[in-house]
Amino acid sequence: MIDRLDDPRVPALPTHSHAVRVGNLVFIAGQVGIPLGEDHAPAGFADEVGVALDALDAVLETVGATRGTVLRTNCYLANIDQMPEFNAVYLARFGDLRPARTTTQARLAHGLRFEIDAVALCEPEHHQAPAKPAAA
Template sequence: MQLLHTSDAPAPGGHYSQAVRTGDYIHTAGQVGLNAATGVTPSDFREQTRQALANLRAVLAEGGAEITDVVRTMCLLTDIDNFAIFNEEYAAFFGDHRPARSTFGIALAGGFTVEVEAIAYVGDR
Protein backbone atom coordinates (compact mmCIF):
# COMPACT_ATOMS: atom_id res chain seq x y z
CA MET A 1 0.00 0.00 0.00
CA GLN A 2 1.27 3.45 -0.97
CA LEU A 3 -0.08 6.65 0.58
CA LEU A 4 -0.34 9.48 -1.94
CA HIS A 5 -0.07 13.20 -1.26
CA THR A 6 0.19 16.27 -3.48
CA SER A 7 0.40 19.94 -2.56
CA ASP A 8 -1.74 20.63 -5.66
CA ALA A 9 -4.85 19.57 -3.72
CA PRO A 10 -6.00 20.47 -0.20
CA ALA A 11 -4.24 18.69 2.64
CA PRO A 12 -6.42 16.27 4.58
CA GLY A 13 -8.41 17.96 7.32
CA GLY A 14 -8.42 14.86 9.49
CA HIS A 15 -6.80 11.48 10.02
CA TYR A 16 -6.81 10.23 6.41
CA SER A 17 -4.79 10.34 3.17
CA GLN A 18 -5.62 12.18 -0.05
CA ALA A 19 -5.39 8.82 -1.79
CA VAL A 20 -4.06 5.30 -1.36
CA ARG A 21 -2.68 3.06 -4.08
CA THR A 22 -3.22 -0.64 -3.48
CA GLY A 23 -2.07 -2.91 -6.26
CA ASP A 24 -3.67 -1.82 -9.51
CA TYR A 25 -6.10 0.67 -7.93
CA ILE A 26 -6.02 4.19 -6.56
CA HIS A 27 -8.72 5.09 -4.04
CA THR A 28 -9.06 8.81 -3.41
CA ALA A 29 -10.54 10.57 -0.43
CA GLY A 30 -13.35 12.98 -1.20
CA GLN A 31 -12.06 16.13 -2.87
CA VAL A 32 -13.78 19.42 -2.08
CA GLY A 33 -13.76 22.82 -3.75
CA LEU A 34 -10.94 24.35 -1.71
CA ASN A 35 -8.11 25.85 -3.78
CA ALA A 36 -4.90 24.52 -2.19
CA ALA A 37 -2.77 27.39 -3.53
CA THR A 38 -4.97 30.22 -2.26
CA GLY A 39 -6.84 28.59 0.62
CA VAL A 40 -10.07 29.98 -0.86
CA THR A 41 -13.29 28.07 -1.40
CA PRO A 42 -15.47 29.71 -4.06
CA SER A 43 -18.96 30.63 -2.88
CA ASP A 44 -20.45 29.69 -6.27
CA PHE A 45 -21.52 26.04 -6.52
CA ARG A 46 -20.34 25.68 -10.13
CA GLU A 47 -16.90 27.04 -9.25
CA GLN A 48 -16.66 24.78 -6.19
CA THR A 49 -17.50 21.82 -8.42
CA ARG A 50 -14.81 22.77 -10.93
CA GLN A 51 -12.25 23.12 -8.14
CA ALA A 52 -13.21 19.79 -6.54
CA LEU A 53 -12.75 18.07 -9.90
CA ALA A 54 -9.41 19.84 -10.46
CA ASN A 55 -8.31 18.62 -7.02
CA LEU A 56 -9.40 15.10 -7.95
CA ARG A 57 -7.28 15.29 -11.12
CA ALA A 58 -4.25 16.43 -9.09
CA VAL A 59 -4.56 13.62 -6.55
CA LEU A 60 -4.97 11.00 -9.27
CA ALA A 61 -1.96 12.39 -11.14
CA GLU A 62 0.16 11.98 -8.02
CA GLY A 63 -0.50 8.25 -8.29
CA GLY A 64 0.17 8.15 -12.03
CA ALA A 65 -3.51 8.02 -13.00
CA GLU A 66 -5.49 10.05 -15.49
CA ILE A 67 -9.18 10.87 -15.57
CA THR A 68 -9.72 8.12 -18.15
CA ASP A 69 -8.46 5.60 -15.56
CA VAL A 70 -11.37 6.36 -13.21
CA VAL A 71 -13.76 3.43 -12.97
CA ARG A 72 -16.09 4.73 -10.23
CA THR A 73 -16.95 7.97 -8.47
CA MET A 74 -19.02 8.88 -5.46
CA CYS A 75 -20.36 12.43 -5.52
CA LEU A 76 -21.81 14.27 -2.54
CA LEU A 77 -23.93 17.43 -2.84
CA THR A 78 -25.31 19.46 0.04
CA ASP A 79 -28.25 20.57 -2.12
CA ILE A 80 -29.53 17.96 -4.57
CA ASP A 81 -31.26 20.81 -6.44
CA ASN A 82 -27.75 21.61 -7.74
CA PHE A 83 -27.57 18.23 -9.49
CA ALA A 84 -28.10 19.65 -13.00
CA ILE A 85 -25.23 22.13 -12.56
CA PHE A 86 -23.05 19.41 -11.07
CA ASN A 87 -23.85 17.03 -13.91
CA GLU A 88 -22.92 19.67 -16.53
CA GLU A 89 -19.52 20.26 -14.93
CA TYR A 90 -18.94 16.55 -14.34
CA ALA A 91 -19.77 15.74 -17.98
CA ALA A 92 -17.46 18.51 -19.22
CA PHE A 93 -14.67 17.21 -16.96
CA PHE A 94 -14.95 13.54 -17.96
CA GLY A 95 -15.93 14.10 -21.60
CA ASP A 96 -16.63 10.80 -23.36
CA HIS A 97 -15.31 8.81 -20.40
CA ARG A 98 -18.18 7.58 -18.22
CA PRO A 99 -17.15 5.90 -14.96
CA ALA A 100 -19.80 4.32 -12.77
CA ARG A 101 -21.20 6.96 -10.40
CA SER A 102 -23.32 7.39 -7.31
CA THR A 103 -24.56 10.82 -6.25
CA PHE A 104 -26.02 11.62 -2.84
CA GLY A 105 -27.51 14.67 -1.17
CA ILE A 106 -25.97 15.02 2.31
CA ALA A 107 -24.54 17.50 4.81
CA LEU A 108 -20.81 18.24 4.45
CA ALA A 109 -18.49 19.65 7.10
CA GLY A 110 -16.59 22.88 6.58
CA GLY A 111 -19.16 24.75 4.53
CA PHE A 112 -18.39 22.81 1.36
CA THR A 113 -21.22 22.18 -1.11
CA VAL A 114 -19.69 19.36 -3.16
CA GLU A 115 -17.26 16.48 -2.67
CA VAL A 116 -16.06 13.91 -5.21
CA GLU A 117 -14.10 10.74 -4.61
CA ALA A 118 -12.90 8.18 -7.13
CA ILE A 119 -11.44 4.77 -7.74
CA ALA A 120 -9.01 4.50 -10.66
CA TYR A 121 -7.58 1.38 -12.28
CA VAL A 122 -3.94 1.72 -13.29
CA GLY A 123 -3.07 -1.93 -13.83
CA ASP A 124 -2.69 -1.68 -17.60
CA ARG A 125 0.44 0.42 -17.28
Protein backbone atom coordinates (compact mmCIF):
# COMPACT_ATOMS: atom_id res chain seq x y z
CA MET A 1 0.00 0.00 0.00
CA ILE A 2 1.21 3.50 -0.83
CA ASP A 3 0.33 6.36 1.51
CA ARG A 4 0.69 9.97 0.40
CA LEU A 5 1.11 12.30 3.34
CA ASP A 6 1.14 16.04 3.92
CA ASP A 7 1.93 18.06 7.03
CA PRO A 8 -0.07 21.22 7.72
CA ARG A 9 3.02 22.87 9.28
CA VAL A 10 4.79 22.86 5.91
CA PRO A 11 3.73 24.90 2.88
CA ALA A 12 1.72 22.69 0.52
CA LEU A 13 2.19 22.53 -3.22
CA PRO A 14 -0.43 21.23 -5.63
CA THR A 15 2.12 19.22 -7.61
CA HIS A 16 3.28 16.67 -5.04
CA SER A 17 2.93 15.17 -1.56
CA HIS A 18 5.29 16.03 1.27
CA ALA A 19 6.01 12.33 1.69
CA VAL A 20 5.14 8.96 0.23
CA ARG A 21 5.28 5.91 2.49
CA VAL A 22 5.63 2.36 1.19
CA GLY A 23 5.90 -0.23 3.96
CA ASN A 24 8.37 1.17 6.46
CA LEU A 25 10.20 3.36 3.94
CA VAL A 26 9.33 7.04 3.60
CA PHE A 27 10.38 9.19 0.66
CA ILE A 28 10.28 12.86 1.63
CA ALA A 29 9.94 15.46 -1.12
CA GLY A 30 12.28 18.41 -1.31
CA GLN A 31 11.84 20.81 1.60
CA VAL A 32 12.84 24.44 1.22
CA GLY A 33 13.48 27.37 3.51
CA ILE A 34 10.23 29.30 3.06
CA PRO A 35 8.40 29.53 6.39
CA LEU A 36 4.69 28.66 6.48
CA GLY A 37 2.66 31.76 5.68
CA GLU A 38 5.58 33.56 4.02
CA ASP A 39 6.33 33.98 0.34
CA HIS A 40 10.13 34.12 0.54
CA ALA A 41 13.05 32.62 2.41
CA PRO A 42 14.89 34.43 5.22
CA ALA A 43 17.68 36.79 4.15
CA GLY A 44 20.47 34.71 5.71
CA PHE A 45 21.60 31.46 4.09
CA ALA A 46 22.00 29.65 7.43
CA ASP A 47 18.48 30.72 8.42
CA GLU A 48 17.12 29.41 5.11
CA VAL A 49 18.80 26.05 5.69
CA GLY A 50 17.40 25.99 9.24
CA VAL A 51 13.84 26.58 8.03
CA ALA A 52 14.19 23.79 5.45
CA LEU A 53 15.49 21.42 8.14
CA ASP A 54 12.57 22.43 10.40
CA ALA A 55 10.20 21.49 7.56
CA LEU A 56 12.01 18.17 7.15
CA ASP A 57 11.62 17.52 10.90
CA ALA A 58 7.88 18.28 10.71
CA VAL A 59 7.35 15.84 7.85
CA LEU A 60 9.48 13.20 9.58
CA GLU A 61 7.34 13.54 12.71
CA THR A 62 4.12 13.24 10.69
CA VAL A 63 5.23 9.94 9.18
CA GLY A 64 6.59 8.47 12.41
CA ALA A 65 10.25 8.98 11.63
CA THR A 66 13.03 11.06 13.18
CA ARG A 67 16.40 12.40 12.16
CA GLY A 68 17.76 9.19 13.68
CA THR A 69 15.88 7.06 11.15
CA VAL A 70 16.93 9.07 8.08
CA LEU A 71 18.88 6.80 5.75
CA ARG A 72 19.82 9.28 3.04
CA THR A 73 19.56 12.97 2.23
CA ASN A 74 20.02 14.77 -1.05
CA CYS A 75 21.03 18.39 -0.54
CA TYR A 76 20.95 21.04 -3.23
CA LEU A 77 22.84 24.31 -2.90
CA ALA A 78 22.48 27.16 -5.37
CA ASN A 79 26.07 28.14 -4.59
CA ILE A 80 28.44 25.29 -3.73
CA ASP A 81 30.81 27.86 -2.18
CA GLN A 82 28.34 27.99 0.73
CA MET A 83 29.15 24.36 1.61
CA PRO A 84 31.05 25.25 4.83
CA GLU A 85 28.14 27.33 6.15
CA PHE A 86 25.67 24.61 5.10
CA ASN A 87 27.75 21.90 6.78
CA ALA A 88 27.80 23.86 10.05
CA VAL A 89 23.99 24.03 10.17
CA TYR A 90 23.55 20.43 8.94
CA LEU A 91 26.00 19.00 11.48
CA ALA A 92 24.38 20.98 14.30
CA ARG A 93 21.11 19.17 13.46
CA PHE A 94 22.29 15.71 12.46
CA GLY A 95 25.46 15.48 14.56
CA ASP A 96 26.75 11.92 14.82
CA LEU A 97 23.67 10.46 13.06
CA ARG A 98 25.34 11.10 9.68
CA PRO A 99 22.93 9.58 7.12
CA ALA A 100 24.28 8.91 3.65
CA ARG A 101 24.27 12.21 1.78
CA THR A 102 24.74 13.63 -1.67
CA THR A 103 25.28 17.38 -2.00
CA THR A 104 25.29 19.13 -5.32
CA GLN A 105 24.99 22.58 -6.79
CA ALA A 106 21.66 23.21 -8.51
CA ARG A 107 19.67 26.04 -9.99
CA LEU A 108 16.71 26.23 -7.61
CA ALA A 109 13.30 27.77 -8.28
CA HIS A 110 12.20 31.16 -6.92
CA GLY A 111 15.72 32.27 -6.02
CA LEU A 112 16.03 29.67 -3.27
CA ARG A 113 19.52 28.77 -2.10
CA PHE A 114 18.86 25.38 -0.49
CA GLU A 115 16.62 22.30 -0.76
CA ILE A 116 16.75 18.89 0.94
CA ASP A 117 14.93 15.62 0.33
CA ALA A 118 15.29 12.40 2.30
CA VAL A 119 14.57 8.70 2.61
CA ALA A 120 13.82 7.41 6.11
CA LEU A 121 12.47 4.44 7.99
CA CYS A 122 9.22 5.03 9.84
CA GLU A 123 8.38 3.42 13.15
CA PRO A 124 6.35 0.19 12.92
CA GLU A 125 3.26 1.62 14.64
CA HIS A 126 3.06 4.32 11.96
CA HIS A 127 2.98 2.02 8.96
CA GLN A 128 0.43 -0.55 10.00
CA ALA A 129 -2.63 -0.88 7.83
CA PRO A 130 -5.49 1.32 9.04
CA ALA A 131 -8.16 -0.40 11.10
CA LYS A 132 -11.19 -1.48 9.13
CA PRO A 133 -14.42 0.30 10.01
CA ALA A 134 -16.86 -1.63 12.13
CA ALA A 135 -19.65 -3.37 10.23
CA ALA A 136 -22.95 -1.51 10.33
